[in-house]
Amino acid sequence: MVTLYRPGEGPWYRLPTGWKTALLLVVVLAVCLLPPTWWAAGAMAAVCVACYAVPGIGLRELVRQAWAARWIVAVTLAGQLIFLDPEHAVANAARVTTAITLAGLLTLTTPATELLDTVERAMRPLARLGLDPQRAALTLSVTLSTLPVLARLARDVREAQLARGGGRSLRHFAMPFLVMVLKHADELGDALAVRGVR
Template structure:
């Protein structure tokens, strides 16, 4: 089966073996740092950080891009709206009331880079961490909130299940689309109205399938005696090793260099 965004890929790479808590914090920090990218130098640093994570995960950057291509294409398309709404700088192209300025080009490129790196980096976390490990990591990282009365256990379970169902929903969409095409449906032709109707013919069955999966999951949890009011136990407690400390230090160095590059630029 072809890999899809959000699907765990078994492996024995250093990123697979890393402590889920450290890994989650590091990837979250790298993802948040993409919003600090504002210069070409910072963009190259962010790209280098992503490539470094790919090397640690022993996966190809092109493979990550291929699995995330639909999401990346949609985000890049949204980013290109800056071409029409930003009016700063000299005009480089115009057609009637529409015009593209240098500022619009800069902002479109900036947001395209930011969102692309954000999605690709997040996909590495999901492809190298099992849902069980994510649940444990979220529960451990959010444990201080339990003193404030926040239901950490159920919240961690909901977050991990939400991430777990990303590839499931993607598979559901692909299955519905292929079924519609097998019945003679052509989803890529016609005017805007026809395409919107064709899109609805895919989204409605996919949403129904997602609700069916959610109901089945709730029944499975009840059958296994899951009680959100009771504390969760773990089979294996993760331990922070030297490689995890090195990963955290490398992340801290990257963030410092990224901030310094922004000030210099």
């Protein structure tokens, strides 16, 4: 879902990490404040297109990011349709899609180390309140590295399922995927414990 850094050139790559992070955060917050209407959903789509339709990125990458998040968007939309009318449901799903694709744009154009350094620097003033900036940056690092791993595990389980003639049964997919996720979590926990992280 969240794609890690890919080297490239263009305005998003040249923008300093702090400014880029702040700009995208402001855009996501502004999108969240839009009313849940059809025109707002269209405006959110236009924001995504504008952010990706620059040299060095392109709309093909936007489609790829949105496709990677399709299940999250589908579950969000289905859940919203149970309780809300279609206009509100579509607008809320568009918000989620916009947030995911803009987060993807940030990680796509920013090396993880630069992003983590920026987060750590931004959180230093909160150390007075008891927040550990290094631990917060480590949490973000683990999250960013885990999402692509989970996507790869899901793909591996699905390919193995299809190779065995298991079809596309969710029931047959869920158990092996859960076992692999728990195994990965165990290995990650052991690796962090060895490095003294509790």
